Structure formats: C-alpha cells, structure tokens
Amino acid sequence: MSGILNAISRASNLISASLAPVDTDGGSLKAPPGILARGISEIEGLVRSGSAVGPSDLPALLDAIQNLNGPGIDDRLFLLEKLLVLMSRMPADSAINQKMQAFFIDTLYKDLPHPPSAYLAPAPLISPDPHPKRAYNYRSTNGDNYSQAIPLLGRAGMPYSRTVPSASCVPPSSLPDPGLVFDLLLSRPAGKFKPHPGGLSSLFFGMANLVIHSIFDTNRTDWNINDTSSYIDLSPLYGNGVSKMKAPPEALRRFDGTGRLHEDVFGDARLLFMPPTTAVLLVLLCRNHNYIAEKILSINENGTYLNPPPHDETARRAQDDEIFERTRLVNSGFFARVVLYDYVGGILGMTRDGSAFRLNLDQQIRRSDHEIAPLGEGNQISAEFNLLYRWHASTSAPDKEWIDDTFKTILQGKPYNQVTVEDFTTAAGKFMRPNDPDPKKWEFGGLKRDPVTLRFDDAALAKILKDATEAPAHAFGARQTPEALRVVEIMTILQGRSWAVCTLNEFRSFFGLKPYANFKEWNPNPEIYNAAQALYGHIDRLELHVGLQAEEAKGAMPGAGLCPSYTVSRAILADAVVLCRADPYLSSEFTPYNCTAWGYQDCAMNPNDGSFGGALTKLMLRHLPGQYKTADAYVHFPFLVPNEVRRTMELRKDPMVHKYDWKRPVAQTTVPAGTGIKTLNLITLPAQNDRITKLIGKGKINRALVNQQLLAYLSQPKTDDIFAEITKKLIDENSVLRPGFSSKQVDIVQTVINMVPVYFVANYILGLPLKTTANPHGVYRPEELYAMFANAADYILYDQDAPDQWCMCDNATGCADMMRKEISANLDRLAYGVWSITGLVDTVADMWASKTNQSDTFLSTLLSAGKKTGMTVPDISASLFAVVIPSVPQFSAVVTQLLDFWLSKDQTSKKTDLAQMAAAGPGMNPQIAAYAKQAIKSIPALTPTDASAINGSMAVANPLNSIEGLMSEKIFDKTAPVVLRSIFSLRNVRRAPGQSGFLPMFTQTVLDQPQTFFINNESGLSPWPTRLMIQYDA
Incomplete structure (x- = not known):
C-alpha cells in the first residue's frame, strides 16, 4: 500500500510541477505540492501528532468568551496552551495561522504598559551616555538611547518599574515571618527529589540563569535600582559601566582593529560564584563573538576594512569599534535566537513534542484598524518580574550538591535554619569577589586556563554541558526549594515587602486571569493550602513571590513544557514577547544593514536542522569541535534529558528517533582538521x-x-x-x-x-x-x-x-x-x-x-x-x-x-x-x-x-x-x-x-x-x- 501511495504522491507532485509557469518573474522557483501529495502528507502528520482541537476544548473556549472582559479567564482550562497547539499544528503558510499569531503576539505585548505607568522610585538625575553618531546603529554600553522618545528607558542604573500598583492595605506587621513561610511552604524535604515532569534538564535552567542575569542586577545598597539594562543585550558577556559586579567593557576587548574580545572572557563576576553551567555558556558566546568578528572582517562586505588592520591608532580604533559593535549586534541576536527557539521552545514544550513552531515575535503587525503594532519602543523591567524569575525550586541534584558545598564553606558550616540575612550578606560580600580584577584571569568550576592561549579546555567545558544535559531539573511547586537557599528566599520575601508589590490575586487580575477565591483553589494539596491559610488568613493577602512559588504547578502537556505555577506560566509569555519586540536591536534595528548581510543570515534558524530550529546546537557544535557528533541527541536537545526525549519520540512513533545517537557523546581523541569549521578541504x-x-x-x-x-x-x-x-x-x-x-x-x-x-x-x-x-x-x-x-x-x-x-x-x-x-x-x-x-x-x-x-x-x-x-x-x-x-x-x-x-x-x-x-x-x-x-x-x-x-x-x-x-x-x-x-x-x-x-x-x-x-x-x-x-x- 505504501508503495502505491508513494507512486501516487510522486505523480501528483510531478503533475503539479508541470502545470507551474515556466517564468516565475523573479518569484519562488519551488512548485507547490500536488493536491493528492499534500493530502497524503497531512494525513500522515495528523496520525503522528494528533488533532489540534476537539470537543474537550469547548469549556476553555466558552470560558474565554464569557470572562474575557469579566472577572478573568480560568487558566486551569488551558486555553492558552490549546491556542498554541492549534497554531503549531496548522500549516505555517496558512493565512488564518498568521492572523492568529499576529493577534496573539499583539495581545501579549499589550499585557504590559509601554512605557511603564509607575516606578519604585524617581529616576536619578543623569544624562544618557554619549552615543557617537556612526553610519550604523549599535547598542550602547549601558542601554541608553534604545527608546527615541525616552532615552533613559531601560538604562542600567535606573529604578525598577512597577507593573501592578497595589491597593492592598495589609500592614507589614501582620505578614508572617519569612523564615516560617519558607519552612511551611517552600522548603524541599531532605533526601527527596522530584524530576521535572516536562523532562527539562539542568542546562535549561543554566540558560534561564543567564537570561535572568542579563536583565536583573539589583543594587546592593539600594534595592530599588537595577544595575543592568532591561534588554537581552548580553551584558553578562560584555559588561557595563554601572554594576560593581561587572567588568568594564574596555577590560574585555583587544582593541587591535579586529573587533574581537580576549579569549574565553565574560564580564559578570556574579556567575563565577554559581554552578558552572552558565559560565560555560558565556564562554561559548565569547567564542561566537570572535568567530563573527573574524568573518565580518574577512568578508568585508562594503570594502571599508583593512586586514591587517591599519597602523594608525585612530583609524585602527575606528575599525575596531565598528567591527565590535556590529559583532555585538549579531551575537546578541544569536543569543536572542537561543532564547526564542531553544529556551521558549522548552517553555512551550514544542521541542519535546517535535514541533519547530515558534512565535515570530519580531514580525511587523498591522492591526485590523490599519494601525501598526508597536515595535522597538524600549522596555523597563519591573520589580514583579524580578520576583517571578526566582526559580530555585528547579535546582537539579548536582547543582544542589554544589550549592550545599559552597554554602557550607562560606557560612562555616552553620545550620541553614540559623543563618541570618546579616550572616549571609557579610559572608557573600567576602566570597563573591574575583581573585583578580582582570577578567582574562577569571576561572570557575575548577577549570584552569591554558597558560599560553588563556583558553579553557574544550573537553572540560563540554563535560559540564553534557553533565547538565543528562541531569534532570527539579519540578516546580510548593516545598521544592533546597534548604540551603532558605536565607536567599527570606531576602526575596523581604525585598518584595520593601517594594510593596501587589498580591498574587492582584497580579492575576492584571493579566486577565480569574482571581483565586480561596487557598484550596490556589493549591489543592491540603498540607499546603492549610499552612498558607494559617499564615495569611485570606487568599487576598497572599504575597506575590510566595504565591507564585507555592501555587500548584502545571503538569506536562502539549503547549506546556516549563510546568511552573499557573500564574507564572501566563506572565512569562507576555514578558518574552516584550523583551523581544520592545528591544529595537532585536526587532526594528536588527537588519542586514546594521548586522551585515552575512551576520544577519548567520542568526537565521532552520526548522529542519534536527533540533527543530534550535540555535544552541549551532553554538555547541561550532565552538566545541570534536566534543559532539552531528547526530548526538545531547547536542540537538541540550535543554531536555535525552532519555525523556527518546521516550516521547517513541510514544508518538516519530520516525526521526532512529536518526539520533542517544548515548552520551565521547570526545574524539584527535580532532580531524576542520572539524566544526567550514573549509575547502576535500574529505578523504x-x-x-x-x-x-x-x-x-x-x-x-x-x-x-x-x-x-x-x-x-x-x-x-x-x-x-x-x-x-x-x-x-x-x-x-x-x-x-x-x-x-x-x-x-x-x-x-x-x-x-x-x-x-x-x-x-x-x-x-x-x-x-x-x-x-x-x-x-x-x-x-x-x-x-x-x-x-x-x-x-x-x-x-x-x-x-x-x-x-x-x-x-x-x-x-x-x-x-x-x-x-x-x-x-x-x-x-x-x-x-x-x-x-x-x-x-x-x-x-x-x-x-x-x-x-x-x-x-x-x-x-x-x-x-x-x-x-x-x-x-x-x-x-x-x-x-x-x-x-x-x-x-x-x-x-x-x-x-x-x-x-x-x-x-x-x-x-x-x-x-x-x-x-x-x-x-x-x-x-x-x-x-x-x-x-x-x-x-x-x-x-x-x-x-x-x-x-x-x-x-x-x-x-x-x-x-x-x-x-x-x-x-x-x-x-x-x-x-x-x-x-x-x-x-x-x-x-x-x-x-x-x-x-x-x-x-x-x-x-x-x-x-x-x-x-x-x-x-x-x-x-x-x-x-x-x-x-x-x-x-x-
């Protein structure tokens, strides 16, 4: 039967191709598939993935119709997930799909005010940094001038915005003790581990840590101030001129006319004192910067660069600045692709479910009234999202062990339930200081630099990533945070109270979600909801951070991969849309003109690359030559535990399961010439x-x-x-x-x-x-x-x-x-x-x-x-x-x-x-x-x-x-x-x-x-x- 169907499909395609016009007048050369062939293909796809909607989805649709402009949508009916699955299973070129995407993205963007309507404190009286006029647009060091209307919007050193002004009249004195809150609602029982239900790996949260540290760096003396910019500008790699924990950008650059950074450097010292996965990712991004800079210089699209660079110091510096700035745009864009394709693909469960569908967040959208949806107008991160992104519950077993060892050292073995905020800030202040101010000498995770090249060993870097890929992350939910982080969670609760942030129900109402009527609705586990009721008395008094972390978590399902609490799941989608669309250098200014044509296309993702459009795969294969093979599941699905990916592929009978090597990659003892690099070497x-x-x-x-x-x-x-x-x-x-x-x-x-x-x-x-x-x-x-x-x-x-x-x-x-x-x-x-x-x-x-x-x-x-x-x-x-x-x-x-x-x-x-x-x-x-x-x-x-x-x-x-x-x-x-x-x-x-x-x-x-x-x-x-x-x- 399959032979006959294949023959019919082939004949259908041949006839369709023969009917296509000879002259396409400069249009696409590819003929559409034949009607029969497309029908056969769609039937096969439907058998593999299942239908997009069905009768079980009616309650969610009816709830949305009834409550969209009323008390709020019941997010436990999974309307958001069902819409995402529907779009992912519709033909990508469908006009309905494109209109749905545009409406969906525009709606999520409008979830947050632009510009913010409130701030934690008045903005300091500072002027934007000098932004020399050049023949191209580029990112400023501290995030100035991203918004033409408000040049300081999102700049490093500005106050956090306030997303939801609170009307809660609960006095601070009536709020429960933060330590008690942690013990009753957040603390993970000793010796217990609950693997992440969506199969996410520890490496996923290493990337989450990098995203979080890109947009959050709370000032140590004034908690109202964010010492980093509100943009995914890779400031942990490039540094800035505000944060005391970041190296000045000048310390990272070579200034030799090539636009390159020094070998394996990054600019955020905070990451030296965390599990090493995030620092390894930064090292790869540093290598990627230098790779891009070398290509931009070699290709020399406009014929304006000299190679070797000019001897004149002024001319050499001008060339170095241009190549550096263009390269930073490309590398930041590449990082954003990792975030949108790998990271958000993991959040939505698309990668796990074998779908290359991603929301096209930077697209131009013209609304039904012919008005153009905003793009590139700037962003200011808020205090509420600072609390939302505290994902300590997801800490894997190896990372928990690392944290335990580190905390025992810096706290001198003091029991975690006896560590005070003062104990921790004093100890951390001494510990979290680089041994040397020169980032070329920074080391982490027990790794040592080569004394000649100053590079880290590829195999050692790859081992950290492979270990993190096969280590399951922990599940979200109440009582899932490691005990060692007790004092950190106490500081977080105190920080939220000092900011007077809104309650959980106020936050839900702001996003159009149905407020919880009682603690049982919030978390149906009796141990949790009874404890919360004893602590807070009424659901409307439940603090935002505690409410987000101890709320019932989602299970794994199509359209849901992160499986956090329900409220977090809704809010992070809006934030992801804003981080991309509001940043001009990821949207309106991310163009071949600014990035060079080669740089722009290097950031393009291919949905048929074996990773369903993953960008991290490209980064790892390119900069860790010989450590992975192109068929390794570990490199195609680094954010998922390989055994879980294999299991889900086998369950849905995905024929691609046999194309991957599921064993842990073994580094080649000798790396063949050109491995990882495109050469003109004929292979043997x-x-x-x-x-x-x-x-x-x-x-x-x-x-x-x-x-x-x-x-x-x-x-x-x-x-x-x-x-x-x-x-x-x-x-x-x-x-x-x-x-x-x-x-x-x-x-x-x-x-x-x-x-x-x-x-x-x-x-x-x-x-x-x-x-x-x-x-x-x-x-x-x-x-x-x-x-x-x-x-x-x-x-x-x-x-x-x-x-x-x-x-x-x-x-x-x-x-x-x-x-x-x-x-x-x-x-x-x-x-x-x-x-x-x-x-x-x-x-x-x-x-x-x-x-x-x-x-x-x-x-x-x-x-x-x-x-x-x-x-x-x-x-x-x-x-x-x-x-x-x-x-x-x-x-x-x-x-x-x-x-x-x-x-x-x-x-x-x-x-x-x-x-x-x-x-x-x-x-x-x-x-x-x-x-x-x-x-x-x-x-x-x-x-x-x-x-x-x-x-x-x-x-x-x-x-x-x-x-x-x-x-x-x-x-x-x-x-x-x-x-x-x-x-x-x-x-x-x-x-x-x-x-x-x-x-x-x-x-x-x-x-x-x-x-x-x-x-x-x-x-x-x-x-x-x-x-x-x-x-x-x-």
Missing part, C-alpha cells in the same frame, strides 16, 4: 564513500562502470555540438541589451555556466523532464536541479561547518532519493516496459510532463553493461548518482574560475589568445584545454588541500585528476573548452562595471592555510560560485 575518498552510503544505502556501487560508459558516450562527435548549442542558447536567452549602449550583459555564472551541465545531464544522461520555454510542462527547473546537485556535492566532497552537516545531509538525501527514483523509473521502463504499477504511474506522469527520451541511448547502454556484472536497477541508479551528480557543480565551478582568471587585468594577452582560438573554431579545443591546465596552477580556489595527509604532509590536489563524472580529465578536456569557446567568441567580452563584474568571494586563513570562499545569494559561504556579470558588444 573513504569518507566520501561513507557519506554516499549514508545517502543511498549499501549496495553494489560500480563507479568504474559508470565512468567507462560515460566517457564512451561523451566521446562521440555530437557532444561538442550539444554543449555548444546549450551554451549559445542560454547566453542568447539571458542576455539583456543595455539601453543607450551597443552592448549586452549577462550573468554568465548563474544563468549560463551553472546551467550548461544541468541541461546536458538532465536531458542526455539522467532523463529528467526540465521545465523550459521549449518544454513548458516539464517538472524540474534547471535552477532547482543545480541547487540540489550543489547541496549533494557539498555534503559528499567537503568539510562542512559542523552545525550545517545535519541539513546538508538531509538536503543531499532528498536529492539522492529524488534522483534515484527518477533514474530507476527510466531504467525500469527500459528494462520492463510500462507494465508495472510504478511504471504505469510514471509513464502517465511523464506523458503529462512532456518528457523526452534523449537519455535512453545512454541509459540503455549502461543498463546492459550493468546487468552483465550482476547489478540491479537500484545498484545502477545509485552508481550513476554517486558519479555524476557531485561532478555537475564542480564542472561549473572550475569553468567559472577559469573565466574569472582570464578576465583579470593581468591576463589580457591570454584573453586575446582565447578570443582568437574561439574564432578559429572547434579545432582549437585542445589548445584551450592546455591553457586551462596551466591556469589552474595559479587559481587558489582550485587548489584545495586534500584532507588525506601523505606521510603527515598535506598534498595539493589538482581538481582535474582522480575525479569522476564530468570532472574526469578526458571528459573535462572535451566539454569545458566548448563552453569557454562559446563565451570567448562573444565580441569584446569583459567584466560588467562595478562589483557585479567580480565573483563575490573572500579569502581567510583556516588551519593556517589561506582558503577562498564564495558568497551565495543568501550571503552564506559556499564552495560554488553563484554570480558574475559580463558584458559584450551587441
């Missing part, structure tokens, strides 16, 4: 074979047979005519007459050189129905095929940036599956005729797609030769894929760079010779081939180092030697000169004016070797050239 032939096997499975791959048949077929005289005809036609179709000039211009790479081998291979080798003006009902656009072939070749041949390997493998697998089906269908037709289910369906689809059979000659010969050696049709199709597909982009890349080389100013004489050869006709092809062999020695991008070292030395590989398909020497010598001759036969061929006349590329040093990378149309790095505009006389 055995490694290439391993990757091909991963794509197409184990079978009888006979490369020699395919190469032999391919050479015999292409040795025919008609091959020259075919290549010449394809090249000339593509040049004619894509050339544009320049008005006012007697010249034409054409993107010779994107529309010609990259397409020539695609046309030839599709029509004459593989038998793919191309969609062209000559065949408007074809299926495959040449541009789409080139992109698929390039993805496959990149994965098979080269080192990849480690975070990209999962996607590259998936893309290559998709290409391999599609090509093998097409090739096998053609081979089956030639071998058995149409009298089979798949053959009949394929024939009908092929007739609809106006498919020609120009490839039959080659495929018939290959089929016959393969059968003589005992190969099956799948074996032959796999062998053909392995040999031909990777060679297509290679062929185009070499031809492109030969052309680019000969268009250089210092190659004028060679260009003249080539033009004369081209005019002389096909007889000069051998001479052009000889020119090409000589030129290759002078083109750096055509001499990648072979990753297989011979006797310990890196051998330089000639791209035309020992390479298959179109790149085998005899085939390349025969076909490439035809393409080049067609180009140089154009009259006065030359570069187009401006940057478009040059290949977008840059050279940087990787592993002590200079390597050239090309920049693709999405500003990503690629081994394949993408565009080069030339002109010629009409």
Whole structure:
C-alpha cells in the first residue's frame, strides 16, 4: 500500500510541477505540492501528532468568551496552551495561522504598559551616555538611547518599574515571618527529589540563569535600582559601566582593529560564584563573538576594512569599534535566537513534542484598524518580574550538591535554619569577589586556563554541558526549594515587602486571569493550602513571590513544557514577547544593514536542522569541535534529558528517533582538521564513500562502470555540438541589451555556466523532464536541479561547518532519493516496459510532463553493461548518482574560475589568445584545454588541500585528476573548452562595471592555510560560485 501511495504522491507532485509557469518573474522557483501529495502528507502528520482541537476544548473556549472582559479567564482550562497547539499544528503558510499569531503576539505585548505607568522610585538625575553618531546603529554600553522618545528607558542604573500598583492595605506587621513561610511552604524535604515532569534538564535552567542575569542586577545598597539594562543585550558577556559586579567593557576587548574580545572572557563576576553551567555558556558566546568578528572582517562586505588592520591608532580604533559593535549586534541576536527557539521552545514544550513552531515575535503587525503594532519602543523591567524569575525550586541534584558545598564553606558550616540575612550578606560580600580584577584571569568550576592561549579546555567545558544535559531539573511547586537557599528566599520575601508589590490575586487580575477565591483553589494539596491559610488568613493577602512559588504547578502537556505555577506560566509569555519586540536591536534595528548581510543570515534558524530550529546546537557544535557528533541527541536537545526525549519520540512513533545517537557523546581523541569549521578541504575518498552510503544505502556501487560508459558516450562527435548549442542558447536567452549602449550583459555564472551541465545531464544522461520555454510542462527547473546537485556535492566532497552537516545531509538525501527514483523509473521502463504499477504511474506522469527520451541511448547502454556484472536497477541508479551528480557543480565551478582568471587585468594577452582560438573554431579545443591546465596552477580556489595527509604532509590536489563524472580529465578536456569557446567568441567580452563584474568571494586563513570562499545569494559561504556579470558588444 505504501508503495502505491508513494507512486501516487510522486505523480501528483510531478503533475503539479508541470502545470507551474515556466517564468516565475523573479518569484519562488519551488512548485507547490500536488493536491493528492499534500493530502497524503497531512494525513500522515495528523496520525503522528494528533488533532489540534476537539470537543474537550469547548469549556476553555466558552470560558474565554464569557470572562474575557469579566472577572478573568480560568487558566486551569488551558486555553492558552490549546491556542498554541492549534497554531503549531496548522500549516505555517496558512493565512488564518498568521492572523492568529499576529493577534496573539499583539495581545501579549499589550499585557504590559509601554512605557511603564509607575516606578519604585524617581529616576536619578543623569544624562544618557554619549552615543557617537556612526553610519550604523549599535547598542550602547549601558542601554541608553534604545527608546527615541525616552532615552533613559531601560538604562542600567535606573529604578525598577512597577507593573501592578497595589491597593492592598495589609500592614507589614501582620505578614508572617519569612523564615516560617519558607519552612511551611517552600522548603524541599531532605533526601527527596522530584524530576521535572516536562523532562527539562539542568542546562535549561543554566540558560534561564543567564537570561535572568542579563536583565536583573539589583543594587546592593539600594534595592530599588537595577544595575543592568532591561534588554537581552548580553551584558553578562560584555559588561557595563554601572554594576560593581561587572567588568568594564574596555577590560574585555583587544582593541587591535579586529573587533574581537580576549579569549574565553565574560564580564559578570556574579556567575563565577554559581554552578558552572552558565559560565560555560558565556564562554561559548565569547567564542561566537570572535568567530563573527573574524568573518565580518574577512568578508568585508562594503570594502571599508583593512586586514591587517591599519597602523594608525585612530583609524585602527575606528575599525575596531565598528567591527565590535556590529559583532555585538549579531551575537546578541544569536543569543536572542537561543532564547526564542531553544529556551521558549522548552517553555512551550514544542521541542519535546517535535514541533519547530515558534512565535515570530519580531514580525511587523498591522492591526485590523490599519494601525501598526508597536515595535522597538524600549522596555523597563519591573520589580514583579524580578520576583517571578526566582526559580530555585528547579535546582537539579548536582547543582544542589554544589550549592550545599559552597554554602557550607562560606557560612562555616552553620545550620541553614540559623543563618541570618546579616550572616549571609557579610559572608557573600567576602566570597563573591574575583581573585583578580582582570577578567582574562577569571576561572570557575575548577577549570584552569591554558597558560599560553588563556583558553579553557574544550573537553572540560563540554563535560559540564553534557553533565547538565543528562541531569534532570527539579519540578516546580510548593516545598521544592533546597534548604540551603532558605536565607536567599527570606531576602526575596523581604525585598518584595520593601517594594510593596501587589498580591498574587492582584497580579492575576492584571493579566486577565480569574482571581483565586480561596487557598484550596490556589493549591489543592491540603498540607499546603492549610499552612498558607494559617499564615495569611485570606487568599487576598497572599504575597506575590510566595504565591507564585507555592501555587500548584502545571503538569506536562502539549503547549506546556516549563510546568511552573499557573500564574507564572501566563506572565512569562507576555514578558518574552516584550523583551523581544520592545528591544529595537532585536526587532526594528536588527537588519542586514546594521548586522551585515552575512551576520544577519548567520542568526537565521532552520526548522529542519534536527533540533527543530534550535540555535544552541549551532553554538555547541561550532565552538566545541570534536566534543559532539552531528547526530548526538545531547547536542540537538541540550535543554531536555535525552532519555525523556527518546521516550516521547517513541510514544508518538516519530520516525526521526532512529536518526539520533542517544548515548552520551565521547570526545574524539584527535580532532580531524576542520572539524566544526567550514573549509575547502576535500574529505578523504573513504569518507566520501561513507557519506554516499549514508545517502543511498549499501549496495553494489560500480563507479568504474559508470565512468567507462560515460566517457564512451561523451566521446562521440555530437557532444561538442550539444554543449555548444546549450551554451549559445542560454547566453542568447539571458542576455539583456543595455539601453543607450551597443552592448549586452549577462550573468554568465548563474544563468549560463551553472546551467550548461544541468541541461546536458538532465536531458542526455539522467532523463529528467526540465521545465523550459521549449518544454513548458516539464517538472524540474534547471535552477532547482543545480541547487540540489550543489547541496549533494557539498555534503559528499567537503568539510562542512559542523552545525550545517545535519541539513546538508538531509538536503543531499532528498536529492539522492529524488534522483534515484527518477533514474530507476527510466531504467525500469527500459528494462520492463510500462507494465508495472510504478511504471504505469510514471509513464502517465511523464506523458503529462512532456518528457523526452534523449537519455535512453545512454541509459540503455549502461543498463546492459550493468546487468552483465550482476547489478540491479537500484545498484545502477545509485552508481550513476554517486558519479555524476557531485561532478555537475564542480564542472561549473572550475569553468567559472577559469573565466574569472582570464578576465583579470593581468591576463589580457591570454584573453586575446582565447578570443582568437574561439574564432578559429572547434579545432582549437585542445589548445584551450592546455591553457586551462596551466591556469589552474595559479587559481587558489582550485587548489584545495586534500584532507588525506601523505606521510603527515598535506598534498595539493589538482581538481582535474582522480575525479569522476564530468570532472574526469578526458571528459573535462572535451566539454569545458566548448563552453569557454562559446563565451570567448562573444565580441569584446569583459567584466560588467562595478562589483557585479567580480565573483563575490573572500579569502581567510583556516588551519593556517589561506582558503577562498564564495558568497551565495543568501550571503552564506559556499564552495560554488553563484554570480558574475559580463558584458559584450551587441
């Protein structure tokens, strides 16, 4: 049955693709899936994930209708969760889904006042810090000038805002003793541990700690003042000029013209005295800053940087400032992606449930009245949220042990129930001081810096993260806070009272939630609600912090992953929306203009990356090379306990469960060259074979047979005519007459050189129905095929940036599956005729797609030769894929760079010779081939180092030697000169004016070797050239 459904789905897609227009007028090239194919896919998805809504959801909807503008919504009916699940299971491109998201986000944003309506104290009389005018926008050190209307809004050193003005008249003298409150409502029983019901790991709360310390730093002498900014600006990494616990930013920077920080530094000393997980995350973000800065300098998009940096001190400082500020924007944006995709994905349970859905919080929203929803208008964090984010109950068993050991040391073994606030503040004041003011010398968690590089050991950092990933966090709820934190909780309660914050019910009413009528509604556990009633007397007197922490906690369910108390669950969503939308540098100012195009795209998340769009995976793979493999569950789901993820995937019968390695990652004893870094190193032939096997499975791959048949077929005289005809036609179709000039211009790479081998291979080798003006009902656009072939070749041949390997493998697998089906269908037709289910369906689809059979000659010969050696049709199709597909982009890349080389100013004489050869006709092809062999020695991008070292030395590989398909020497010598001759036969061929006349590329040093990378149309790095505009006389 599945075979028939697959055949029908394939036919449906082919017909849909054939009906798509030939010319997309610059729009998307991708054809929509066929109606039947989409229906089959949606049914399969529904079976896996279940329906989004059902009859059980009616009570929540009715309650919302009745109480939205009344006493408040009953959050125990889970309306919020049901809406999130509904949006997550609707098609992402659904207009209804997009409208629901916009309404949902706008509503959450409006939960909090902008600007705040009240503060804990008057703002101090200070002026915003100087913000020198530059040709780009950037974050200020202390958070000034984020709001154009209120420059001091959210600045470090300003008072907390007050979200809910309280009308409670409870006198402080009638409130219970904080120590008694802790003992009765908050204290975790000794020896007991309750794992987090949503499967969250200790590492999740290490990240939560980083978020919390980014926006909260209460002044030690004046609790009304927040000494950090109200923005997710990575101030724990970059420091600020206000907090006494933060290093000054100048101590972290190198000021060498590269915009980099010193090795493995961060600016918030508070994190030295906490479990080490958070500090490790900061070290990775420091490394990420330097990685980004190096890329921005190397790519040099606007051509304004000098590398090496200028000797003049003023010019060097100006360059350093610009690269640093742009890099900070990108790195802060990357951190925000970790927060929104990994962290919020954990809060909502989306990652656990296998959904890549995330709220698009920074989107532009136009309301139904045509008014634009606010974006980037600034934020001021409030005292209420300071109390809300005290998540000590979640402390894991290893972190509790760390806290116990540390507190016993600093408190000299004094029993926790005897430690006073004065005891703790005195001891902590002595303990929480770095041994050295220089952050380059800071150490934590028992780790030591390398005395030469000043870096921490990768394996030691990774061990901390792996330990935190497999350690379950503790559940939220009453009586779940470790006893050691008793004095900290007492200080929190006293702090809330000094701020006169609202009660729990006032807070709930503010957010449109139904106030609790009694303590039993708040927490149905008799031990808890009776104790609370004895302490407070009436539910309306219940303090905010205590009420939030001891309220009944949610269980795990779709749409709920954090499982805190009900009120916390509602409020943190509003805060997450505000933190993103109100920060201009995460919304309106987070643009390619400010971040650079490369930096902007580096922050983009891919929902198909194996992590459901996780950004932390990218950070860990990039900066801890060799410590994780790309299939490790520990790196894809670091915020969840791996065994819990596996269990939930198996319960929902998720087929992806088998793609992960669920064991604890073991560090490689020797890290291969380039691991974690994208290089232009060809991987070894055995490694290439391993990757091909991963794509197409184990079978009888006979490369020699395919190469032999391919050479015999292409040795025919008609091959020259075919290549010449394809090249000339593509040049004619894509050339544009320049008005006012007697010249034409054409993107010779994107529309010609990259397409020539695609046309030839599709029509004459593989038998793919191309969609062209000559065949408007074809299926495959040449541009789409080139992109698929390039993805496959990149994965098979080269080192990849480690975070990209999962996607590259998936893309290559998709290409391999599609090509093998097409090739096998053609081979089956030639071998058995149409009298089979798949053959009949394929024939009908092929007739609809106006498919020609120009490839039959080659495929018939290959089929016959393969059968003589005992190969099956799948074996032959796999062998053909392995040999031909990777060679297509290679062929185009070499031809492109030969052309680019000969268009250089210092190659004028060679260009003249080539033009004369081209005019002389096909007889000069051998001479052009000889020119090409000589030129290759002078083109750096055509001499990648072979990753297989011979006797310990890196051998330089000639791209035309020992390479298959179109790149085998005899085939390349025969076909490439035809393409080049067609180009140089154009009259006065030359570069187009401006940057478009040059290949977008840059050279940087990787592993002590200079390597050239090309920049693709999405500003990503690629081994394949993408565009080069030339002109010629009409």
